[in-house]
Structure formats: C-alpha cells, structure tokens
Amino acid sequence: MHESPIIKLGGLNIDLAIVIMLVVTCTIVFVLARLGTRRLSVENPGKMQNFMEWVVEFVLGLISSTMDLKKGKPFLKLGMTLIMFIFVGNMLGLPFSLVTEYSQVDKAQIFGHPLVTVVDALDKAHASNPGGEHIEVGVAWWKSPTADASVAMGLALMVFVLSNGLGIIKNPRNYFKHYLQPYPFFLPINLIEQFSKLLTQGMRLFGNIFAGEVLISVLIKLSALGVVGTIGSVLGLVVWQGFSIFVGSIQAFVFTILTMVYLSQALETHDEH
Template sequence: MHEAPIIDLGGFRLDLSVLLMLVVTSLIVFVICKLATRNLSVENPGKLQNFLEWAIEFVRNLISSTMDMKKGQHFLTLATTMIMFIFVGNMLGLPFGVVTGITEADQAKIAGQPLVTVVEAFNKAHEKNPEAHPHIEIAWWKSPTADLSVTMGLAIIAFLIAHGLGLFKNTKAYLKHYFQPHWLFFPINIVETASKLLTHGMRLFANIFAGEVLISTIMKLTAFKWIGAIAAIPLLTAWQGFSIFIGAIQAFVFTVLMMVYISQTVESHEEH
C-alpha cells in the first residue's frame, strides 16, 4: 500500500492528499455550477444548464420522497451540493493516480515539515534490515471519500444539521421521541442515534475505499510484463465502469439518508 503524506501540526495529523483532493473536488463542483449558470436561457438552454436543471429536479424528487416539500424546499441547495460533492469526490480516484517515490527519509519533507508516516515507514524498514534501501511510494491523488475522516466529517455535518433543527425547531417532539415507546428505551434510542451517525459515514468510506484498493490490486498485474498488462486492461475497464455506478449509488444513498434523518427530526410523529 502507498503511504499517505501526513504532517504533524500541533499534535494533529493532517493528510495533505486529503486536503488537496477536497480542494480539487470543491473547485470542480464550483466550476460546473458556475458554467451551468453563466448564460441562463429559457428559450435555448445550454447542455450544462440542462444538466443542472435535471440534477435539481432529481434532488427535488428525492427530498419530496422523504418529507413535505413545503419544508423540504429549504434543503434543496444543501442536498444538491452534497450529492454533487460526493459524486465528484467518488469519481476522482478512478481515472488515474499520482504517486511519487523517495529512497531517503531526509527527502520526506514538505515546506520543512516531515511526512511522519513516510519517516515511520523508513524506520520500520531499517529496523527489519539495517542495510535495506527501501523505496517508499506516496499517494497524492485519490478519492477524498476513500478516507474515513472525510466521510465521517460529511456524516457529522448531516448529523448536526438534522439534530440541531430538531432541537431548536421541533423541540418538544424531538426530545419526546427519545423516551418512546417507554422511558426505559432512552438508552437504546441514544445508541440508535449514534449508530446512524457511524453507519452513515462508514458505508460511504467502505465502498469507495474498497474500490480503490481493488484498482490498485489490478494495476499490480502490470508487473508481470505484457501478459499482466493485457489481463489488467479488461479487468480495469470493467471495474472502473462498475465503480462509476457504485459511486453514483453511494452519493444518492448518502443524500437520501441525510434527508430521511432531517425529516425525522423536523416533523412530529403525527406528521409522518
């Protein structure tokens, strides 16, 4: 496996590849939306405008399946941004990867900051064999959603929005549901709420991470010269096509669950 370029800042480990990919994902989504809305036209809409209108209508239908659109209309921008961000993030690791290699621990620095995981990899290699000359590879380009911290961050955002709205906008019904059907169920309801947060983020991470691991495994077939390369091409093509489908489904599932959780907190039991 490739090492991640992680630096230590004040006791916090910051993965530079994740930071890079979050910026790239945000820029791609921003550029798509900017281009799609640059020359809006009712009579002769462009392809990107048609795509954005279709995406918004798709998300509108998604929201309406979870709550009354009188309330759901307020979350249209949130849901559209979330599904686009996750889909683009899921796709970034498919077309190619950027990997650099170093042979000396002294080279493992960015702006004077040591890459701690790379230095640790060198130290482990030298502990096993002091005479070894390891070649450590660093992955810079990958899907940001293949990192658990990113997917859990997105899940926490959805969690805070849902429960913040429930607590401040629907206080009585929100607090009451923790004690239903009986007050003895309070601990169970708390565990259920926490489990939703964990599964929301881990489901997305597990699917995208597994896909990238399999792509890396298929790429290793090229080490077997031309026979491995010939075998890798159809396998890689098939899996990347399937990964596009999985990436789209996971973006959809994450957004649907977010809207379901929001609907459960902003609507009272009688409204369901």
C-alpha cells in the first residue's frame, strides 16, 4: 500500500487525498442530483429524471421496510444523500489510481508543508539502509474516501448522533428510561449495545472498501512477475473490480438501511412507552 499525503495544519494531521476525494464525491453527487431535477417532465421524463425517480422509490422502499412511511418520509433526503454519497465514494477507487513517488525529503512537501508520512517513511528507509540508493516512497492521491476509517466512522457518528438526538428531543424521559429496561442492571449492556452500533456500522463500511483496495494493489503488483504475472494481474483485476462494484453497492445499501433501522428504533421507543 502507498502512503497517504498527510500534512500537519493547526496541530492536526490532514490527509489531503481524503479532502480531495470528499470534494470530488460531493461534486459528483451534486451534479447527478442537479441533472436529475433540472428539467422535470411528466409526459417525457429524461434518463436522469428516471434515474432520480428510481433512487427515490428505492429509498422509500427502504424506509417503509423499517418504519411507518408517514414517520419516515422526513428521512427521504437523508437516505438519498447517504446511498448516493457512499456508492459514489465506494466506486471512485476502482477505475484508476494516482500515485506520485518521492525520493528526497526536501521535495516531499506541498503548499510549504512537509508530507509527514513520506518524510517518516524516507527517514526509516535511510536509517535501515544507510547509503542506499533509489529509495522511493509512493503517495496515493486518488482512492475511495470510504476506504479511510475516519470517513467511515465520521458517517457512522453522524447517524449515531442523529438517531440518539432524535430520541432525546422527541421524548427525553422515555429515551433515558429504556436504558434501564427490562431491569436497571441492564444499563451497561444497553449502553454497550448503543456504542456497538456506531462501531459496527462504520467499521463494516471501512473494512469492506479498504480490503478491496488492498487486494487491487496486490493484483497490480503481480505485473512485476513477468508475462504470467501480468496476465494474472489483468484477469484478477477484471474479476475483482466487477465484484467490487457489487460489494460497493451492497455496502451503500447496508449503511443506508441500518441508518433507517436506528432511526426507526428511536421512534418506536417513544411509541412503546
């Protein structure tokens, strides 16, 4: 795997590749949504309008499968944004990669800020092999943003805060009361259950997409083994990228439907009490 282009800014480690890919993902989703709603027509809908209508119907189906549609309709835009954002983000790392190589510490910088991961990697390489030549460190600038744990966990944290915030705002007394059910000594178990939702939702998305990109990197490196390796690399990439499209779609679906399930549980808690 290649290094990430991380710089220190204001005491924080900023991954420039993730920032770039988040902007690219948001731009693509915005353009798709804009094209799908630009020229609405009942009699002669365009392809993009049909696509957006399909997304709407699909997300409505997810919502209706988890809660009463009347209660769930306010979450339609959230569901559409999540499923499109995650799907596009999952797909971005498949078509190609953009990698730059650095061999000198003084050249490993951008906007006047050193790439800390590259500097550390070069220092370690030179320390383990003093006088070594042609030491290079690759930096990946184009990858799926959801293959980064901070992005996946950030999305999961957003859902966690939203679902629990909904419970607190709608009916705080019953929300806090359900942590003590069926018996007060179940409080630790109920708390663990809540936080496990956050971890499993984020790590499931991250793990699947990250593993896919790691395998793609391994398959690309097979081309260094000669003709047989190149053939195996090409065939493996074709098969795996096709499967990755399926995995990326499933993960977007799973993340979105889990979001609706958690929101539904927050609403049902108030109804039950």
